[in-house]
Amino acid sequence: MLVENRFGVLSKIAGLFSRRGFNIASLAVGVTESPDVSRMTIVTDDESDAPERNFEQIRKQLSKMIDTIRVKALSEEECLSRELVLIKVSGDIESIKNTVKKTNTRVIDEDGEICTIEITDTPERVNKILSEFDEYELLETVRTGVISLQKGAKTLI
Amino acid sequence: MIAAECLVRALCDEGVTDIFGYPGAAIDPFLECLSTSDIAFTLMRSEGAAGLAANGYARTSHTIGVTAVTSGAGALNLLPAIACAYADSIPIVAITGQVRSFDVGTDAFQEADITGSAEPFVKYSYLIKEASDIPRIVKEAFYLASAGRQGPVLIDIPVDILQTECEYKPTSEIKLRSYNPTSEGNVFQIKKAAEIIAAAKRPLIIAGGGIHSSGAVKALADFTDFHNIPLVTTMMGLGIKNSLGLNIGMIGIHGNAHANAAVKEADTLILLGARAGERSIPDPTVTNGKEVIHVDIDPAEIGKNIIPTIPIVSDCRNFIEKLFSILSDKLFDKPWITAEKRIPQTPLDIYFDRLSELMKPDTIIAADVGNNQIAASKITAGRFLTSGGMGTMGYALPAAIGASVADRSRDIICIAGDGGFQMSFAELATIREKNLPIKIIIVNNNALGMVKDSAAAASQTALMNGFAVDMSKGNPDFALLAGCYSLTSETVTDFNTESIQKLLSADEAYLINLVI
Numbered sequence: 001m002l003v004e005n006r007f008g009v010l011s012k013i014a015g016l017f018s019r020r021g022f023n024i025a026s027l028a029v030g031v032t033e034s035p036d037v038s039r040m041t042i043v044t045d046d047e048s049d050a051p052e053r054n055f056e057q058i059r060k061q062l063s064k065m066i067d068t069i070r071v072k073a074l075s076e077e078e079c080l081s082r083e084l085v086l087i088k089v090s091g092d093i094e095s096i097k098n099t100v101k102k103t104n105t106r107v108i109d110e111d112g113e114i115c116t117i118e119i120t121d122t123p124e125r126v127n128k129i130l131s132e133f134d135e136y137e138l139l140e141t142v143r144t145g146v147i148s149l150q151k152g153a154k155t156l157i
Numbered sequence: 158m159i160a161a162e163c164l165v166r167a168l169c170d171e172g173v174t175d176i177f178g179y180p181g182a183a184i185d186p187f188l189e190c191l192s193t194s195d196i197a198f199t200l201m202r203s204e205g206a207a208g209l210a211a212n213g214y215a216r217t218s219h220t221i222g223v224t225a226v227t228s229g230a231g232a233l234n235l236l237p238a239i240a241c242a243y244a245d246s247i248p249i250v251a252i253t254g255q256v257r258s259f260d261v262g263t264d265a266f267q268e269a270d271i272t273g274s275a276e277p278f279v280k281y282s283y284l285i286k287e288a289s290d291i292p293r294i295v296k297e298a299f300y301l302a303s304a305g306r307q308g309p310v311l312i313d314i315p316v317d318i319l320q321t322e323c324e325y326k327p328t329s330e331i332k333l334r335s336y337n338p339t340s341e342g343n344v345f346q347i348k349k350a351a352e353i354i355a356a357a358k359r360p361l362i363i364a365g366g367g368i369h370s371s372g373a374v375k376a377l378a379d380f381t382d383f384h385n386i387p388l389v390t391t392m393m394g395l396g397i398k399n400s401l402g403l404n405i406g407m408i409g410i411h412g413n414a415h416a417n418a419a420v421k422e423a424d425t426l427i428l429l430g431a432r433a434g435e436r437s438i439p440d441p442t443v444t445n446g447k448e449v450i451h452v453d454i455d456p457a458e459i460g461k462n463i464i465p466t467i468p469i470v471s472d473c474r475n476f477i478e479k480l481f482s483i484l485s486d487k488l489f490d491k492p493w494i495t496a497e498k499r500i501p502q503t504p505l506d507i508y509f510d511r512l513s514e515l516m517k518p519d520t521i522i523a524a525d526v527g528n529n530q531i532a533a534s535k536i537t538a539g540r541f542l543t544s545g546g547m548g549t550m551g552y553a554l555p556a557a558i559g560a561s562v563a564d565r566s567r568d569i570i571c572i573a574g575d576g577g578f579q580m581s582f583a584e585l586a587t588i589r590e591k592n593l594p595i596k597i598i599i600v601n602n603n604a605l606g607m608v609k610d611s612a613a614a615a616s617q618t619a620l621m622n623g624f625a626v627d628m629s630k631g632n633p634d635f636a637l638l639a640g641c642y643s644l645t646s647e648t649v650t651d652f653n654t655e656s657i658q659k660l661l662s663a664d665e666a667y668l669i670n671l672v673i
Contacts, residue, residue, distance in 0.1 A: 004335055007284070012276060019277055053460070060457035066281045066301060069335045 001062060002069040002156055005031055005038040009067045013040065016065065022046070022058050026083075026123075026145035037069065039156070041081075041147045043123075070156050079148035083126050085119040091136035099136075103129045114139065160288035161186040161319040164252070165194045167295035170327055173223050175562050177201050177210040181227020183254025183267065186319040188225070199562055199591060202583035204231045206555035208238020209581075211249045213523060213559030215242075216542050217567075219372065221302050222249040222559060228256055229267030232313070233274060237549055239309045240278040244546025245393060246370055248307040250298050251275075258286065258315040272313050280308035285315070288323040300331050305338025306455040307370050340454060342471030342479065350450045350467050351483040353425060357448065359493045360386050361423035363408065365437075366393030366545065367430010367453060373474035374398065377429070380481050385489040389416040391437040394430070395534055395541040402495045409437040411531045415497045422494070428452065430473045433462040434546070452476045504652045505532050505600065505673055511654045512570075512598075513538050515661055520568040521560045525553035525577035528606035533572040551580030554597070558584055561593040568596065568661065575601040575628055575635070585642040588666050596660045597639075597668040603629035635670035644668055 003009050010029060017024050026043040046054050055073065062071045086108075089096060096115050100107055109116035119129050123146050130141075150156075164187055168176075177199045180188050191198055201207040204226040211222030222242075226235055232253040242249045256265040272282040281301050283294045291314075298310040354360050368377055374397055381388050381403050389408045390397055397404060406416040420426065420438070425448040431437065432453065438444075441463045451458075451465035452473060459468040469476060501507045513536045520539040524530040526548045534541065542560065544552040557571035578599050588595055605626040612620030620626055639646035646668035649656045660667045 008272065011273070015276055053464075057457065057461055060460075064455065064457050066333070066336050 001040050001042070001071040002032065003038050003040060003065075004067040004069065005036050006067055009038065010040075012065060012067065013042075013062065016061055017042075017044070017058070020058055020061060022054070026143075028145035028147045030147075041145070043146050072150075072156055074148065074150060078150055080151055081122055081146050081148040082120060083123045083146050084144040085126050085130070086116060086142050087119065087130070087133060088114060088116050088139040088141075089133055089136040090114045090139055096133075096136060099132055103132050105129060158323065158325060159186065159190070159319065160291055160314075160321045160323050161190045163288065163291045163323055163325045164295065164314070164319070165190045165196065166325050167292050167327070168196060168223065169194060170292075171295060171299045172220065175199065175214060176223045176225050177207040177214065177559065177562075178225035179204045179207055179227065179231060181229075181231045181254060181267070183228035183256060183316040184225055184231075184252070184319075185227075185254075186316060187252070187254065187314075191225075197562075199558070199587065201555065201558070202586050203581075204234035205238050205551070206558075206581050206584050206587075208235045208249070208251060209241065209549065209552055209555035210559035210562070211251070212238065212242050212245075212247050212552075213542055213556030214563045215247050215249055215559070216369070216556075217521060217540075217560040217563035220248075221299055222247070223252070224249065225252040225254075227254045227267065228271070228316075229269045231267070232271040233269050235271075236275060236278070237547070239275050239311065241544050241547040241549040241552065242309040243278040243280070245366060245544065246307045247309070248302040249309045250302050251309060251311045253311065253313045254319070255284070255313045255315040257317040259317070261315065272311060275311050278309065279311045280306075282311035282313065284313045285318055288318050288321040289326070291323075292326060292328045296328050297331055297333065300333075301336070304336075305340070306458075338454065339456075339470045340472040340475060342452065342469040342476050344479075346467060346469045347471075347476065347479050348483060350427070350452075350469060351480055353448045353450060353467065354386075354427065354480070355484060355488060357425035359423045360425040360427060361405075361419055361494075362386060362388035363391065363420070363426055363428045363431045363433075363437075364388050364394040364397050365391040365429065365431025367473045368394055368397055369430075369540075371430065371454070371473040371475075373429070373472075373477055376474050376477040376481070380477050383481075384484065384487060385492045387419065387492045387494050389419055391431050391434075391545070392534060392541075392543065393545040395543075396539060403492055405494060405496050406499075407534055410439055411436070411534070413499065419494050423447065426450070428463075428465070429476070430454070432458045435462070438463060499535065503532075505671075506535060508652045508654065508657070508671070509533065509536050512536060512657050515657055516570065517568050520570060521557075521564075523553045523557035523560060523569065523571045525571075525573035526550045527574045527577060527608075528602070528610065529572055529574040529577070529600040531607070532600065539570075550577040553577060554581045554584045557595045557597075558587055558591075558593060561595050562591070565594070569594075570660075571595055571597045573597070573599055574606060575599055575603060575632055576605045578635070579628075579632075582638065585639060585644060585668075589642045589644060593666060594664060595666050596663065597666070598660070599635050599668065599670050601632070601635060601670055601672050603627070603632055603672075636668065639668040639670075646670065648672060 215222035406413040524533040636646040
């Protein structure tokens with residue numbers, strides 16, 4: 001969704017999800033090519049009996065907010081999605097580097113037996129890659145949340 | 158000029174003539190400037206009451222109600238009134254003073270994050286950071302409160318900004334690219350709705366609060382009278398006049414059985430400005446197999462509680478007028494169902510029936526919450542104000558004050574139970590101070606009657622027997638209480654209807670403690 005880049009908008013949107021009983025699986029926000037417009041990519045999942053109807057309701061509630069410029073509901077198949085993950089792992093440095101090579105990821109920092117690795121991929125592949133590092137001691141993880149654009153020529157506005 | 162004066166000027170430019178409020182350090186610079194303006198200030202006895210008075214004012218004057226209170230607890234006291242206006246889509250602008258801008262976030266004295274606290278219940282809120290933004294923000298706030306689905310808008314303004322020197326530069330333009338509400342329904346959809354209504358055998362209109370907020374009362378009466386199409390109302394839709402017995406009555410769990418039966422029997426339901434909440438349509442499956450035309454100005458209300466066959470996002474009046482221009486040939490020689498004469502069940506029903514007969518047709522009834530409200534909802538004449546969505550106890554008295562300030566020419570009757578009345582009886586002082594000729598009926602059963610009744614239905618034996626609902630040991634003599642404020646009053650224990658005549662003929666405020 002595109003929103004006015006104003007004070008308090010993020011809390012309004014997050015609050016709307018929580019008070020309508022919706023779970024936010026991931027939320028990524030950043031300014032767009034226009035500095036007064038922010039773009040949010042929100043991933044939500046719903047295991048209720050009527051997910052489509054619930055989803056339509058949350059879409060309408062989001063659209064109704066004064067600061068909302070555009071909301072578009074997209075399924076996984078319609079988007080190009082990426083997530084950036086940084087992990088800090090400890091273990092045999094050569095072995096870690098082999099796994100990095102195999103998974104096509106990047107070491108961005110090294111301190112003795114501790115490596116910080118950057119992973120950028122689709123959310124699904126990110127999870128697969130992370131499992132490749134299971135054999136090492138995982139010290140810390142940070143994920144940006146998913147960001148998406150529509151496939152092809154389509155844009156939000 | 159200081160910013161507080163700019164704020165007063167901006168309000169004057171919006172046509173504001175009355176403000177309800179309560180003072181305090183953070184709002185005082187504004188009140189000081191207000192005192193020399195053309196805007197009249199009504200000092201209420203609590204901030205919450207000020208917000209509810211603004212509600213009654215807005216609904217009576219068909220303008221925007223304005224309230225101004227101080228920061229911290231003062232602003233927080235407004236929350237129930239803001240939520241009440243939000244639930245019933247009543248346009249109010251609430252102005253709250255805030256601690257100095259450089260103290261915001263330091264837990265300063267009387268600091269509360271009011272924009273954050275009110276967030277779930279406002280249409281929009283502003284925290285003013287620059288004095289020069291005042292004209293724009295006031296303009297936007299008044300526009301947002303009244304455009305599309307109406308509702309409360311909050312303006313929070315730090316006290317140091319109120320005192321800043323600035324110049325008043327009025328704005329005439331509103332630039333809100335992200336807010337473009339639809340008020341004119343899709344022509345194709347309206348045509349489809351007309352076809353369905355024309356083909357229907359048992360069409361029924363369910364009229365809600367949207368009829369009042371869009372000013373469609375007359376348009377709806379003209380349309381239904383001409384076509385002989387019956388209608389039912391929700392509680393928020395009460396007060397829709399219909400001379401031909403086409404108004405079957407109020408639906409819902411507190412509605413009349415005949416009206417609820419009409420909903421079941423109809424083959425086509427036309428919901429106009431009614432959100433089909435669970436108290437009005439407790440069983441959404443009642444719409445199964447029917448054509449359902451749902452007209453609402455808020456797209457988010459369509460498909461939320463019931464699934465329509467024809468959704469139409471439109472202002473109700475626009476819709477009815479367009480529909481009427483398509484359906485210009487009379488559809489029915491007689492209605493498929495007509496109102497049944499209601500047989501009064503209780504002495505209170507008989508008393509209120511008598512009140513209906515005797516009161517002027519344009520009387521405003523401000524009803525509280527509880528059994529008194531349900532009994533008052535049977536009063537068929539007049540305009541009915543109540544807290545429909547939020548069920549805000551203590552609503553009636555301050556709302557009646559707002560209504561009375563808005564229109565002194567109309568009779569205003571406040572009906573409240575002994576419970577709700579005690580939540581706002583301090584407002585008797587406002588009535589005294591302003592000499593407002595408000596008529597008050599306290600339906601006094603020395604208990605929280607509706608709670609007691611629902612406890613009985615739920616077999617909650619302790620509550621049924623008085624636990625947490627018995628008021629008898631603490632209730633004051635309400636007639637005497639009114640006397641303390643030098644208001645005329647009487648206690649009625651036998652439902653004598655002369656008391657109604659005395660109430661209606663009194664030139665000043667009059668309180669009946671109706672012991673039932």
